[in-house]
Amino acid sequence: MNCRFILLFVTCCFIQPLFAQPSVNLIPFSGGYAQPVAIENCGDSRLFIVQQRGVIYICDSLGIKQSTPFLDLSGTVSQSGNEKGLLGLAFHPNYATNGYFYVNYTAESNGNTYVCRFTRNAGNPNIADPGSELLLLTIAQPYPNHNGGNLEFGPDGYLYIGMGDGGNGGDPQGYAQNKLSLLGKMLRIDVNSGSNYSIPATNPFVGNTQYAPEIWSLGLRNPWRFSFDPLNGNMWIGDVGQYNWEEIDFEPAGTGGLNYGWNCYEANNSYGGVCPTGAVYTFPVFSYASSMPPSGFGCSVTGGLVYRGVQFADLYGQYLFADYCSGIFFAANADAAAAPPFSFTQIKDTTNNEFSTLGTDYHGEMYVAGHLSGNIYKIRSVNCAPLARIINSNLPNNLCVGDVYTLQALTGNGFTYQWQLNGTDITGANSATYNATQTGNYAVKVGKTGNALCSSVSAAVSLDFKTTPTPQISGETVVCDNNTTEYIYSVEYVPGYLYNWSIASGSGNIVSGQNTNSVSVVWLGGAAGSIQVSVTNP
Numbered sequence: 001m002n003c004r005f006i007l008l009f010v011t012c013c014f015i016q017p018l019f020a021q022p023s024v025n026l027i028p029f030s031g032g033y034a035q036p037v038a039i040e041n042c043g044d045s046r047l048f049i050v051q052q053r054g055v056i057y058i059c060d061s062l063g064i065k066q067s068t069p070f071l072d073l074s075g076t077v078s079q080s081g082n083e084k085g086l087l088g089l090a091f092h093p094n095y096a097t098n099g100y101f102y103v104n105y106t107a108e109s110n111g112n113t114y115v116c117r118f119t120r121n122a123g124n125p126n127i128a129d130p131g132s133e134l135l136l137l138t139i140a141q142p143y144p145n146h147n148g149g150n151l152e153f154g155p156d157g158y159l160y161i162g163m164g165d166g167g168n169g170g171d172p173q174g175y176a177q178n179k180l181s182l183l184g185k186m187l188r189i190d191v192n193s194g195s196n197y198s199i200p201a202t203n204p205f206v207g208n209t210q211y212a213p214e215i216w217s218l219g220l221r222n223p224w225r226f227s228f229d230p231l232n233g234n235m236w237i238g239d240v241g242q243y244n245w246e247e248i249d250f251e252p253a254g255t256g257g258l259n260y261g262w263n264c265y266e267a268n269n270s271y272g273g274v275c276p277t278g279a280v281y282t283f284p285v286f287s288y289a290s291s292m293p294p295s296g297f298g299c300s301v302t303g304g305l306v307y308r309g310v311q312f313a314d315l316y317g318q319y320l321f322a323d324y325c326s327g328i329f330f331a332a333n334a335d336a337a338a339a340p341p342f343s344f345t346q347i348k349d350t351t352n353n354e355f356s357t358l359g360t361d362y363h364g365e366m367y368v369a370g371h372l373s374g375n376i377y378k379i380r381s382v383n384c385a386p387l388a389r390i391i392n393s394n395l396p397n398n399l400c401v402g403d404v405y406t407l408q409a410l411t412g413n414g415f416t417y418q419w420q421l422n423g424t425d426i427t428g429a430n431s432a433t434y435n436a437t438q439t440g441n442y443a444v445k446v447g448k449t450g451n452a453l454c455s456s457v458s459a460a461v462s463l464d465f466k467t468t469p470t471p472q473i474s475g476e477t478v479v480c481d482n483n484t485t486e487y488i489y490s491v492e493y494v495p496g497y498l499y500n501w502s503i504a505s506g507s508g509n510i511v512s513g514q515n516t517n518s519v520s521v522v523w524l525g526g527a528a529g530s531i532q533v534s535v536t537n538p
Contacts, residue, residue, distance in 0.1 A: 022314040022331060023347050026377040029367060030063035035085075036369040037149075039359025039376065042091040042101070046126075047361060049369070049376060052085035053077060054105065058126055061361075063376070071103075071118065071128040078106045083167075087149020092191070093157055095120075101128070102159060102191070104149045106141060113139040113147060115161060117191065136196045137189070137214075139182050142175075143167025146222040146240075150303075154188070155233040155253070158200050160216065161187040162223035162237070170242060171263040174274035176219050179211045184262060186223065186237070188216040204257030217251065219260040219281065225303030225321075225357055229253075229334060230364070236319055236334075238303020239284070242266050246301040247284035248321065248332075250340055258282040285340045286332065288323075297330075297346070298323025302355050306334045309364035310412035312381035313388065313456050320347075320358065320366065320379065327352035363413060384454035386415060388446035390461050398537045399465045407434045409444045409458070418445040420457070439465045469494045471533050479523050486511055489531050490518035497535050504532040 030049070038050035045061040048070060054077030056070045078084035088104035095101060099120040107114055119132035141147060146164030154160050165171040165184035176184025189197040205211035222240040229236070233253030239260065241247060245267035249260050259281050263273030267287035289296035304321030317335035319342075322328065327350035332342040353370030358379075360366050366379040389410040399405055409417055409432045419429035420443045426434070436442055441462050447455035475489035491499065494517075501510055501519045506529020513519035523529050 022312075022318060022345075023382045024315070024320070024329065025380050025382055026348075026350065026368065027380055028375055029378040030059040030065055030376040031374060032065050033057065033369070033374040033376070035356075035371055036374065036376065037085070037087060037356050037371065038089050039357055039367050039369055040089050040091060041360065041362045042095050043362050045362065047359070047367070047376070048089060050086055050089050052087070052371075053079055054086045056086075056089065056128075059376070066126060068127060070126060071130065073103070073105065073130075076105070076107060076109075078108050078111060081106075081144045083145045083147055084111065087147060088151035088162075090151035090153055090159065093153055100191075102136075102151055104151050104161065106147055106149075111141050111144060113137075113141055113149075113163070115139075115151070134196065136191065137161070139163065141166060142173065148220075148223050150223060150225050152226065152228060154228055154235075155230075156200075157192070158188050159191050159197075160226070160235075161189070162220070162226050163187060164222035165220070165262065170271075171221065171273060174263065176221060176262045177259075177264065177274045177276055177279070179205075179215070179218070182212055182214060184218060184220050185212075185215050186217040186220065186226070187214045188256075189214055202256075216256050217258045217260065219258075219262050219264075220249075221262040221266075223303070224301065224324075227303065227305045229306040229319075230308045231306070231317075234306075234334070236303060236306065236321075238301040238321055240300050241287075241290050242271065244290055245269060245287045246290050246298065246323070248286040248301070248303070248319075248344075249282070250285040250342070251282075260284075285342050286330075286344045292326055293328070293349075297328050298326030300324040302357060304358045305360060305366060307364070307366055309360070309366065310387040310410055310415075311363075311365055312383065313385045314383050315366075315379075315381050316387050322355040322358070322368065324354055324356060324371070325352065327355060384448060384451065385456040386412060386446050386448060386454070388444055388456040388458040390442070390444060390458050392461065395461055395463065397464070399463060400537050401465050401467050403437070403465060405436045405463060407436055407442055407444075407461070408432065409446065412446075414449045416447040416449055416455075418447075419443070420445060436463055437465065439463060466496065466537050468537060469497065469535050471499070471535050473531065473533060475531075479529070483522060483524055486520040486522055488518060488520055489533075491533055491535075493517040494535070497537055500534045500536060502532055502534075504530040506530060 035052035040048045054074035059065045077086045084106040086105040090102045092100035115137040117134040121127045145167035148162040148164040150162040165176040175181045199213040226237040235251040237249040247267045261281040264275035268283040290299045302322045307315040318331045319334045329348040332344045354372040356371035411432045419426045419434040441460040443460040445457045471491035476487045507525035508523040511520040
């Protein structure tokens with residue numbers, strides 16, 4: 001969270017009109033939490049809810065909160081200050097086997113940032129081993145605010161750490177542009193090697209002594225929630241502004257080395273801070289004025305996520321985020337282009353619950369936490385239609401009559417399926433897969449169980465089951481064995497097939513035409529000979 005008081009972001013795209021699609025509703029899912037700041041899953045049906053004052057709780061797929069905490073660090077974590085506390089949680093990509101998870105917190109003893117590894121209890125997956133703490137990284141905090149705190153494993157398997165500029169106001173020490181400071185940066189470390197961690201060889205400043213090697217990117221004020229698009233690995237960052245602008249930064253997958261400008265710029269507007277000579281800045285893909293409606297949209301951005309769930313087709317590929325102060329939600333179509341510009345849309349204006357973080361379950365369905373209310377809400381589209389999609393890639397072009405090709409629909413919880421051939425329902429084809437045997441255009445209609453009006457139909461895919469021709473050879477039947485005369489043999493030509501000729505009996509050579517429908521043969525001996533051909537679909 002951030003002072004202004006929790007997060008902020010900046011504008012370089014236009015806001016589409018209010019009520020533009022998509023639109024969402026917030027459905028109460030789980031409650032009874034104190035200042036929730038992170039929602040994570042470990043690859044199963046549970047959600048892990050991080051409370052700012054140091055306690056992590058689990059709730060199940062029905063939203064029922066377990067009474068026993070997964071981990072209680074309240075005796076270690078800062079218990080005061082709007083922006084201090086337990087601020088981040090990330091599960092190791094191999095958590096199911098190694099039980100490792102990572103937290104980011106400010107310590108009660110000195111206010112500094114600690115990034116640590118813990119291990120789950122060997123006998124009970126619903127509790128952690130509090131004595132397993134391994135300190136990876138300590139970062140001194142000069143002020144009590146702008147701590148960042150988000151942790152995420154990237155698609156590359158490395159741990160990314162979002163760090164604020166250290167606080168006060170305006171970054172008075174110039175940490176965000178200080179190349180040797182870890183404050184005001186996105187960091188990347190390898191937690192699978194080295195003494196506690198190592199520096200990935202592909203970090204952008206490795207070998208450059210002017211930079212701390214942990215730095216992935218710089219020039220951030222307070223990155224309050226960043227995320228990776230699970231489809232393509234692009235990074236989205238919500239960076240809290242100072243006085244005037246809130247911003248969303250975008251980083252194409254694997255880019256690294258970018259400078260987002262703070263405190264020389266606030267969003268893409270000059271701020272007047274430390275501006276290193278020759279620096280090249282990457283400006284936000286979106287920013288908005290940090291003032292409350294009707295003149296602005298809020299005062300502190302909560303960075304969000306790209307929706308890759310399957311329950312709501314119109315949300316698929318949308319980057320959703322919110323403002324902490326106003327409760328306004330925005331969306332941008334992350335699939336509209338490979339790179340900026342993106343069009344951002346205001347999709348909901350709620351009663352402010354100080355929305356502090358967004359998270360997903362292991363199906364990719366999205367949730368948001370109310371820092372003020374202590375409630376977790378499920379985000380649902382007002383359009384109930386699920387995502388209908390046939391996920392087969394590289395459809396074959398060599399299918400023959402008699403072959404079977406299995407089509408696979410994208411699956412989800414609580415779905416019904418109806419396969420169609422040339423726009424007509426196929427009787428009995430009601431599972432997520434279908435074994436196709438006929439030429440035609442196939443689609444799948446996906447619905448919600450118990451709601452006949454809530455469905456969508458996928459784009460069609462075309463399959464062609466070819467009939468292999470039966471060749472009838474024409475050509476000379478009486479031949480001379482003079483070793484020189486070429487005799488022509490042919491069959492009817494059918495496009496798309498290979499013709500494989502061979503000498504069935506007698507002695508002869510195929511001179512030319514192999515793999516075509518007509519060949520030349522020279523017969524060599526006095527015995528009777530014959531030729532044959534097989535026709536195949538390549």
